Amino acid sequence: MTNLSQALLELNQEDFIWIIYSFIVLGALISNVLERDWVLKHQEKSYRSFHTINLTIFIISFLIYAYFVWLNYKHIKQTRSNITLKELFLNEANFVASCLFLIGGIIYIITELFSSSIETSPQELI
Secondary structure: OOHHHHHHHHHHHHHHHHHHHHHHHHHHHHHHHHHHHHHHHOOHHHHHHHHHHHHHHHHHHHHHHHHHHHHHHHHHHHHOOOOOHHHHHHHHHHHHHHHHHHHHHHHHHHHHHHOOHHHOOHHHHO
16 A cells, blocks of 8 residues: 555544544533533432443543554554654654553543442532
8 A cells, every 4th residue: 555545544534533523522512411410410310321421432532542552553663764863753752642642541431430429419519
């Protein structure tokens, strides 16, 4: 595959990821409405719903971050031999940034899995 066709394929995949992000934003807004409902009314159904939406968002985000880690790793391996020092630095910086996002995603998933805020009454939040 040529560099041009590979770049176009990656851009098409990134377009798809941006569409997924628009659904993530919509899900986050719905989650906030449900969380607000839980804080005000302390309904367990609202808690379970926003908790499930948040967990789904974090898992999808984790998969997106994993894709970018893989993509940046692939770029480093493909271009290691014939690039400038500046390009090498930027490729490796992108890889590190992707890894940090991936680690952040793991932390968010873990905290969402082990959160127990349903036991906190709305009065305790004030």
